[in-house]
Amino acid sequence: xxxxxxxxxxEAFSGPLQASILGRALAGGIAEVQLHNIRDWATDKHSIVDxxxxxxxxGMVMKPEPLxxxxxxxxxxxxxxxxxxxxTPQGRVLNQGVIDELAAxxxxxxxCGHYEGVDxxxxxxxxxxxxxxxxxVLSGGEIAALVLIDAVxxxxxxxxxxxxxxxxxxHSDGLLEYPQYTRPAEFRGWRxxxxxxxxxxxxxxxxxxxxxxxxxxxxxxxxxDAVALSDEERRIAREATDxx
Numbered sequence: 001x002x003x004x005x006x007x008x009x010x011e012a013f014s015g016p017l018q019a020s021i022l023g024r025a026l027a028g029g030i031a032e033v034q035l036h037n038i039r040d041w042a043t044d045k046h047s048i049v050d051x052x053x054x055x056x057x058x059g060m061v062m063k064p065e066p067l068x069x070x071x072x073x074x075x076x077x078x079x080x081x082x083x084x085x086x087x088t089p090q091g092r093v094l095n096q097g098v099i100d101e102l103a104a105x106x107x108x109x110x111x112c113g114h115y116e117g118v119d120x121x122x123x124x125x126x127x128x129x130x131x132x133x134x135x136x137v138l139s140g141g142e143i144a145a146l147v148l149i150d151a152v153x154x155x156x157x158x159x160x161x162x163x164x165x166x167x168x169x170x171h172s173d174g175l176l177e178y179p180q181y182t183r184p185a186e187f188r189g190w191r192x193x194x195x196x197x198x199x200x201x202x203x204x205x206x207x208x209x210x211x212x213x214x215x216x217x218x219x220x221x222x223x224x225d226a227v228a229l230s231d232e233e234r235r236i237a238r239e240a241t242d243x244x
Contacts, residue, residue: 001031001156004074005145007112008049010035012142022150025159033149041069050115059116067118071126075109082107084128087141091130094148096171103155112141174227176220178211213237218244
């Protein structure tokens with residue numbers, strides 16, 4: 001997978017793209033991220049990329065000329081053209097289903113908005129998708145782009161040491177993840193549940209499934225409507241909700 005990022009602040013990406021699982025995946029060639037400074041497509045001597053909004057109002061708006069030129073140039077450099085995604089609080093909210101959809105693309109072109117946003121003509125004619133990472137406003141799209149990149153790259157084959165790690169993560173099937181424990185078995189008098197020390201893998205699997213249902217019912221009951229549960233699991237969820 002190739003991800004091209006159009007931004008006014010490419011330096012915002014240098015640390016995160018080199019760290020941890022994401023850094024190893026990029027270094028190993030599982031995915032490729034190319035950063036492009038939108039100012040490189042400005043045509044005036046001051047590299048101006050923003051201007052006042054028509055009709056008045058506070059703040060500045062990203063100008064269409066350099067941004068359009070950047071999108072068209074970058075999209076045309078390699079095949080496939082890919083999906084052009086604008087990071088904006090007005091977009092559809094990022095969730096695991098959207099991540100899986102984007103992870104299936106061979107190429108993404110991410111456009112990081114800034115200031116009061118981008119000229120609407122760019123949004124209407126040069127953008128294929130709009131994504132928000134939540135119902136709040138950031139200073140720019142760079143942090144949102146990093147969230148999307150991390151989530152998409154970890155879905156690529158080979159990123160994680162074990163592909164099974166993806167199967168029971170929070171939101172992988174609509175449920176939150178079960179509680180996790182490691183050694184020692186007792187810490188400050190707090191013990192690991194006995195079932196996890198039993199060696200009975202069937203019972204452990206059932207316990208973890210129940211814990212996922214209970215945790216989701218208590219913390220994110222809104223997710224349960226979209227999850228296929230048995231009658232017994234629905235009962236467990238109701239009891240968890242009643243007792244939270």
